[in-house]
Amino acid sequence: xxxxxxxxxxxLYVHIPFCRSKCRYCGFYSRxxxxxxxxxxxxxxxxxxxxxxxxxxxxxxxxxxxxxxxxPEKSLLRLxxxxxxxxxxxxxxxxxxxxxxxxxxxxxxxxxLGVSRISIGAQSFDHAELEFLGRTHNVGDITNAVxxxxxxxxxxxxxxxxxxxxxxxxxSWRQNLMRAIKLGVPHxxxxxxxxxxxxxLKQQRDAGLFAPVDEETDRAMYELTEELLEQAGFxxxxxxxxxxxxFRCKHNMRYWQNKPYIGVGPAAASCxxxxxxxxxxDIDKYIQAVETNGTTAQETIxxxxxxxxxxxxxxxxxTADGINIEDYRQRHNLDICNVFAGPIxxxxxxxxxxxxxxxxxxxxxxxxxxxxxLCDFIID
Amino acid sequence: MDVKHIxxxxxxxxxxxxxxTLADRMLQITGTVDSRQFKDQILxxxxxxxxRGITIKASAVMMKYDYNGETYMLNLIDTPxxxxxxxxxxxxxxxxxxxxxxxxxxxxxxxxxVANTYLAIESGAEILPVLNKIDLPSAQPDATAEEIEHIxxxxxxxxxxxxxxxxxxxxELLDAVCELLPPPADRSGEPVAALIFDSHFDEYRGVICYVxxxxxxxxxxxxxxxxxxxxxxxxxxxxxxxxxxxxxxxxGTGEVGYVIANxxxxxxxxxxxxxxDAVQPAEKPIPGYKKPMQMVFADFYPGxxxxxxxxxxxxxxxxxxxxxFSFFPQNSPALGFGFRCGFLGLxxxxxxxxxxxxxxxxxxxxxxxxxxxxxxxxxxxxxxxDSPSELPDVTQIKELxxxxxxxxxxxxxxxxxxxxxxxxxxxxxxxxTDYISQTRVMLEYKAPLAEIVYDFYDxxxxxxxxxxxxxxxxxxxxxxxxxxxxxxxxxxxxxxLTLIVHRSNSExxxxxxxxxxxxxxxxHQFEIPLQVxxxxxxxxxxxxxxxxxxxxxKLYGGDxxxxxxxxxxxxxxxxxxxSIGSVQIPQKAFMSILDTSD
Ligand SMILES: Nc1nc2c(ncn2[C@@H]2O[C@H](COP(=O)(O)OP(=O)(O)O)[C@@H](O)[C@H]2O)c(=O)[nH]1
Ligand code: SF4
Numbered sequence: 001x002x003x004x005x006x007x008x009x010x011x012l013y014v015h016i017p018f019c020r021s022k023c024r025y026c027g028f029y030s031r032x033x034x035x036x037x038x039x040x041x042x043x044x045x046x047x048x049x050x051x052x053x054x055x056x057x058x059x060x061x062x063x064x065x066x067x068x069x070x071x072p073e074k075s076l077l078r079l080x081x082x083x084x085x086x087x088x089x090x091x092x093x094x095x096x097x098x099x100x101x102x103x104x105x106x107x108x109x110x111x112x113l114g115v116s117r118i119s120i121g122a123q124s125f126d127h128a129e130l131e132f133l134g135r136t137h138n139v140g141d142i143t144n145a146v147x148x149x150x151x152x153x154x155x156x157x158x159x160x161x162x163x164x165x166x167x168x169x170x171x172s173w174r175q176n177l178m179r180a181i182k183l184g185v186p187h188x189x190x191x192x193x194x195x196x197x198x199x200x201l202k203q204q205r206d207a208g209l210f211a212p213v214d215e216e217t218d219r220a221m222y223e224l225t226e227e228l229l230e231q232a233g234f235x236x237x238x239x240x241x242x243x244x245x246x247f248r249c250k251h252n253m254r255y256w257q258n259k260p261y262i263g264v265g266p267a268a269a270s271c272x273x274x275x276x277x278x279x280x281x282d283i284d285k286y287i288q289a290v291e292t293n294g295t296t297a298q299e300t301i302x303x304x305x306x307x308x309x310x311x312x313x314x315x316x317x318x319t320a321d322g323i324n325i326e327d328y329r330q331r332h333n334l335d336i337c338n339v340f341a342g343p344i345x346x347x348x349x350x351x352x353x354x355x356x357x358x359x360x361x362x363x364x365x366x367x368x369x370x371x372x373x374l375c376d377f378i379i380d
Numbered sequence: 381m382d383v384k385h386i387x388x389x390x391x392x393x394x395x396x397x398x399x400x401t402l403a404d405r406m407l408q409i410t411g412t413v414d415s416r417q418f419k420d421q422i423l424x425x426x427x428x429x430x431x432r433g434i435t436i437k438a439s440a441v442m443m444k445y446d447y448n449g450e451t452y453m454l455n456l457i458d459t460p461x462x463x464x465x466x467x468x469x470x471x472x473x474x475x476x477x478x479x480x481x482x483x484x485x486x487x488x489x490x491x492x493x494v495a496n497t498y499l500a501i502e503s504g505a506e507i508l509p510v511l512n513k514i515d516l517p518s519a520q521p522d523a524t525a526e527e528i529e530h531i532x533x534x535x536x537x538x539x540x541x542x543x544x545x546x547x548x549x550x551x552e553l554l555d556a557v558c559e560l561l562p563p564p565a566d567r568s569g570e571p572v573a574a575l576i577f578d579s580h581f582d583e584y585r586g587v588i589c590y591v592x593x594x595x596x597x598x599x600x601x602x603x604x605x606x607x608x609x610x611x612x613x614x615x616x617x618x619x620x621x622x623x624x625x626x627x628x629x630x631x632g633t634g635e636v637g638y639v640i641a642n643x644x645x646x647x648x649x650x651x652x653x654x655x656x657d658a659v660q661p662a663e664k665p666i667p668g669y670k671k672p673m674q675m676v677f678a679d680f681y682p683g684x685x686x687x688x689x690x691x692x693x694x695x696x697x698x699x700x701x702x703x704x705f706s707f708f709p710q711n712s713p714a715l716g717f718g719f720r721c722g723f724l725g726l727x728x729x730x731x732x733x734x735x736x737x738x739x740x741x742x743x744x745x746x747x748x749x750x751x752x753x754x755x756x757x758x759x760x761x762x763x764x765x766d767s768p769s770e771l772p773d774v775t776q777i778k779e780l781x782x783x784x785x786x787x788x789x790x791x792x793x794x795x796x797x798x799x800x801x802x803x804x805x806x807x808x809x810x811x812x813t814d815y816i817s818q819t820r821v822m823l824e825y826k827a828p829l830a831e832i833v834y835d836f837y838d839x840x841x842x843x844x845x846x847x848x849x850x851x852x853x854x855x856x857x858x859x860x861x862x863x864x865x866x867x868x869x870x871x872x873x874x875x876x877l878t879l880i881v882h883r884s885n886s887e888x889x890x891x892x893x894x895x896x897x898x899x900x901x902x903x904h905q906f907e908i909p910l911q912v913x914x915x916x917x918x919x920x921x922x923x924x925x926x927x928x929x930x931x932x933x934k935l936y937g938g939d940x941x942x943x944x945x946x947x948x949x950x951x952x953x954x955x956x957x958x959s960i961g962s963v964q965i966p967q968k969a970f971m972s973i974l975d976t977s978d
Contacts (some may be wrong), residue, residue: 013937031834158612182857192934219928267939276941301941318935346962350905370931372905375950 009059010088010272014045014079015265016065017283020101024134024163024204027196029281031068036283039268042075044290046082050262055324058087058317060251061363062094064119067111069101077109083116092156092250094119099145100137107152115208116250117156117185118149125179126172130166134200144185156247158187163221164213166192172226180234186247190225192218202284206364219368226364239367256319258312264296274308276301306379309334313377318370322361336360381453381578383634387557388455388592390472393482393502394490398832402482402544403441403456409550410443410454412623423626439578440636441623447558455592457577459496467652467704467724468578469496471505471651474597474666475577475636478551479530482544485519489527489816491790491849496960497532501974506561508533510553515543527816564594564634572596572604573662574639574655579646581700585617585866587643591655592636594666599630603658604641607665607972608650612658613641613765648698669817674722675783675854676749676833677766678729679710679876680736681718683743683956683967688717694740695719698732705732710767714874714960715737715745718882720767722748723847726833732963745958753832754781754857762766767975771864774915783829786811790822791848795913798843799823806831807882825854828860828882865890867897868918870963876970886914894922900969903927908963 018033018041019026023229061083066077083093094108094117107118122142124130130138142159149157161180162173163173180188195202195212205212226236234242240257241249254261262270267281280286280298303311309332317322330337337344337360342361347353352366352373366373393399407413422518427515442456448458459472475478479500509528511521525536540556567573578590591598598604602615617640619627631637631815640686643649654665694705705728710720718874722730729749734745749911753765756779765771787808791799793815800823803810808827815821840848865888867877877897881889897910901924908924935943957964 011937183500192929192931194933215928222929239931239935252936255935257938261937263937267938269940271937271940278938278941308943311940314944314947315935315940350962352905367906368929368931369927371947372927372930375947375954376949378944378948 007045008260009057009187011060011062011251011261012058012083012127013261013263013268014063014068014083014197015268015279016063016068016071017041017266018065018070019067020070020098021136023132024132025133025193025196026042026351027199027200027308031283032189033067033070036311037195038075040287041088042071042079044287045079045265047290048296049082049086052262053262057089058083059090060092060094060254061087061090062096062251064094064096067101067121068095069097073103073106076106077113080110080113083096089217090114091117094249094251095378096121096198097145097149098137099141102145102148104148104152106147107154116154117158118154119158119160119189119249120145120149122159124165125176126168129162129172132165132167133162143183146185149305156187157185158189158249159183159185161190162186162193163190164218166210166212168213168221170217170224171206172223176227178229181228185316186244188229188234188242189240190229190242194220198331207331208348213220218295222368235320236367239318239370249260253319256315258315274303274305276303298364305332308332310378311341313340314374315356317360317377322362324360326358335373339379343373347376381632383544383564383568383632385450385452386455386564386634387452387478387561388457388476388564388634388636389394389478389480389557389561390457390459390469390476390480390500391480392469392496393458393512394471394484394487394492396495397482397484397487397490397493398480398544399459401481401833402510402512402542402550403458405544405547405550406443406454406456406554407441409547409554410445412441412443425855430686432811438875440621442620442636445554445558447555452726453635454554457592459799461564464531470503471501471577473500473505474652475575478506478557478558480506480847481509481528481534482508482512483509483524483528484513485521485524485541486513486516488524488820489531489790490521491822491851494531494822495851495853496788497802507534508540508553508556508560509538510540510542512542512544514541515548517957523817527820529818531594531814531822547887552892557921566633567595568597568633570595570653571662572598572602572657572662573666574598575666576606576649576655578655579703581646581647585640585644587640587649589639589641589643589649589655590636592623593631593633595633595662596657597630597632597653600638604639604655605658605661606649606653607661608653611648613643616640616642645684646703651703653962674704674706674724675751675829676723676725676729676750677720678723678750679712679715679718679720679747680707681712681745681747681958682713683745683958685716685731688740689698689741690740691719691744694736694742696716696720697733697739704728704795706743712875714872714876714952715747715958716717716743722766726837741969743956745970747970748879749833750879751833752861753777753783753880756781756950768864768876768880772882779859780880782860782862782863784855784858785827785829785832786850786855787825787827787832787850789824789825789850790816790820793819793821795848796821799840799848802836802839802843803827804835805882808832826855829854830881831932839947861915865893866913867893868909868913869897869965870908871900871911872961873913874960887912887919890914894920897969898924901963901965904963907961 017030019030038054093115095115096119098121123135125139199307229242233244236242237248260272264288266279266283268279270277277297278299279296313323325336344353348355352363354361354363391399397586422670436482437475445452445454457475458471464490483686483901502843511524514521521541528534529536542553552602569749573595574591574593576589576591580588582588597743600615600618617627618631619625620637682688688922699705704724710718755763755765755777758778808825811826812824832899861883862880863883866873894912895911903924905926907926910922912920953965957966
């Protein structure tokens with residue numbers, strides 16, 4: 001991330017590129033934690049943070065990965081403390097934790113150092129599914145992690161779940177959802193299993209080693225998720241995200257609002273002004289770059305006004321609020337109803353887009369097939 | 381040069397039997413092309429031809445050869461070897477007195493060997509049969525000679541045995557060309573008459589006519605007249621092909637060369653027309669040959685409507701160099717503005733399509749190729765219908781006729797059963813079975829062109845494991861029990877999918893088409909009914925289910941760039957399809973209607 005003098009309020013993402021073991025479906029950049037000098041990486045991340053001249057305030061922080069929870073206590077707390085000392089007005093500070101890697105003492109300390117939200121990679125309440133995914137924790141670890149987080153003083157807790165895992169059924173997914181609701185957390189992200197390039201899972205699927213869940217079931221599971229979670233008092237506020245009132249993830253909302261953020265650490269992405277950059281996705285090269293005062297960016301893309309306006313439209317439409325017509329006009333100097341008149345009309349007539357007084361948003365029917373609609377919101 | 385020392389001939393052969401190799405060897409032996417700068421297969425000059433291994437356009441070359449102490453001028457006129465280009469073979473032969481018939485001794489007589497031989501016989505050319513590839517251990521020159529005698533009626537003892545590759549026997553063959561092929565008739569005292577047997581378009585010099593002088597002579601600056609069109613021009617340049625175009629001051633009786641006369645476009649001349657002197661014209665044109673009939677038609681639409689004029693320019697360019705290709709504007713309610721194009725056959729379509737893609741950056745939607753039909757209306761008028769959608773209402777039609785061909789298939793005896801079944805399924809009637817040898821047979825069928833126009837050849841190759849060869853010749857239009865099939869996509873009839881088929885298999889075809897379409901049209905956000913209507917009655921229905929899931933589950937900061945790229949691609953994909961109503965139909969779907977395979 002090579003940005004000077006950011007004045008606006010921004011989000012900060014820190015990528016911890018380590019994991020204890022690799023999950024079979026995972027497409028993130030992460031390496032075995034035991035193979036690296038972790039302290040040196042954390043030092044580099046802090047240096048990268050030092051180098052960024054953020055004059056404005058950091059509004060949200062998200063330490064993700066990888067698995068931040070697999071870091072030695074000392075390293076993790078050092079990073080948290082740096083952020084805590086440097087920026088005062090952080091509204092939301094999330095750390096991702098893997099079940100089985102949660103230590104109540106560390107959580108207590110983190111809470112004291114400003115961390116306000118814990119996101120737990122639960123994924124499933126079914127042993128066989130956890131095994132299929134290549135997760136190393138068990139079902140008990142999930143409940144345990146939630147309890148410890150609560151005991152450490154966190155009320156803003158999120159869990160991640162995955163559905164449409166081969167072998168799962170509507171019934172097994174219903175059980176999963178009920179278990180999740182019973183945990184009493186205010187935020188749930190539920191993702192349909194995706195087969196990312198370069199993952200073992202995808203290779204195995206392509207080799208025909210197992211049959212993916214069919215589309216019809218996948219859709220039914222998605223609809224069930226919405227039904228059960230809404231009944232339980234959650235709002236469906238983004239395609240894969242559900243929250244109790246006032247527990248939406250502020251950091252992630254920034255992404256969908258297309259607001260600026262900076263990312264530090266290997267493979268982290270930043271979006272500022274009209275630039276999107278991505279850091280070097282290689283721990284050693286990243287460390288070397290930081291230590292020699294070189295650039296950490298591996299890729300920088302300059303966006304045209306049309307690109308940015310397209311991104312705003314596409315990202316906004318993923319949320320329940322959709323595109324606010326007035327905000328869009330002010331920000332991009334474009335009348336959304338004009339620029340996308342054709343797609344809006346077509347999708348409205350198919351009941352896929354709702355055109356309200358102030359907003360344009362996807363309908364419930366549209367969410368499961370959102371991409372087929374979003375692609376029409378790109379300006380050439 | 382004295383006509384006695386001129387020999388004009390063509391080499392005719394089935395594909396891959398060695399025609400081009402033999403031509404190359406002759407060029408080398410006669411010293412026409414320097415061995416060092418020798419580039420294999422000089423005569424096939426277009427890339428495309430080289431790649432596909434077929435010669436599309438006839439071209440000519442002049443060779444000097446010493447025989448018995450005298451120098452001969454040998455003009456070799458190249459011919460294409462494929463089914464679709466019979467007509468070009470005939471026009472090359474019309475300029476010759478003789479033909480060398482090359483048969484691969486490892487393969488024996490094939491379908492185009494037979495077809496080309498018939499053309500040579502019809503043109504009155506003297507034929508020298510040649511057994512090629514005798515250097516190969518698998519060559520069976522004697523058995524092949526038997527086949528030639530049996531099926532083509534030539535004496536087996538008179539077959540030359542050569543290897544075009546190593547050169548064995550080629551010199552003897554050249555001697556025989558001088559010795560055995562007749563010289564042109566000496567009509568040097570008559571008013572000039574020159575046959576235009578080919579042409580090509582040169583951006584700088586305009587039309588270049590390839591001519592064979594039958595009487596009199598042409599000289600530079602001469603005022604000439606085209607007998608057919610009556611147009612008058614002045615000769616700017618004359619020349620011979622050696623093999624490069626080499627200017628000369630005159631072309632005499634019996635000679636082959638080219639004429640440049642400030643002719644603007646290929647449409648200004650007709651291949652087969654006769655050039656004569658404007659002041660002292662010949663009385664009669666040289667008997668030409670039949671113009672090829674375009675029997676196969678397909679529509680081309682720009683993938684993107686804004687490319688219409690680009691597409692028109694591209695077609696104009698293509699037709700400049702290929703007079704057997706034609707195009708005219710067409711307006712389809714479903715596909716918008718495009719062109720209906722006429723072709724000699726299916727290979728011809730492939731070639732045009734490839735050129736279109738290679739030389740122009742245009743996305744096109746091509747409809748399935750169909751044949752021409754003839755109708756007799758209730759008031760007795762006979763009309764040619766080049767597109768199924770032109771067919772008037774049944775009440776106005778007294779008779780519907782479809783084109784028939786004579787189809788010749790040569791195959792190994794062990795695949796006869798399979799081929800007969802295929803032929804039967806395609807409404808072909810067996811006329812004759814002729815055993816060429818103990819293991820090979822020639823089948824002659826009467827076949828509706830519509831049935832063999834699409835994938836017949838591929839199927840034939842499949843059934844015979846690549847052995848069978850085929851050739852066909854148009855014989856005429858005949859009454860047939862035909863019906864029109866309409867395909868409705870999302871309740872709208874799509875004109876580009878309309879088809880005329882025989883009643884006996886119309887229902888089965890209709891069903892097959894929508895089954896294919898169901899696979900070819902991607903699922904949409906809504907359900908799409910596909911229906912088949914025959915005579916206004918729906919006889920079959922299928923449904924394309926709507927897709928149920930198409931969404932990226934996770935989209936956070938690091939994913940935006942990649943996701944936007946994917947969405948852009950998705951959008952482009954939609955754009956490349958034709959939208960008919962609210963349904964997007966990919967290009968390949970328009971071809972799928974003729975695919976009769978399962
Ligand atoms: N061994 C051998 N191969 C030959 C001979 N003549 C042609 N070929 C090969 O047969 C193939 C087809 O020959 P080509 O001249 O392109 O056939 P065309 O399609 O009739 O022009 C090529 O691979 C040639 O090298 C020959 O006399 N002997
Ligand atoms: S723990 Fe998370 S980041 Fe690590 S491998 Fe598993 S899914 Fe990927």
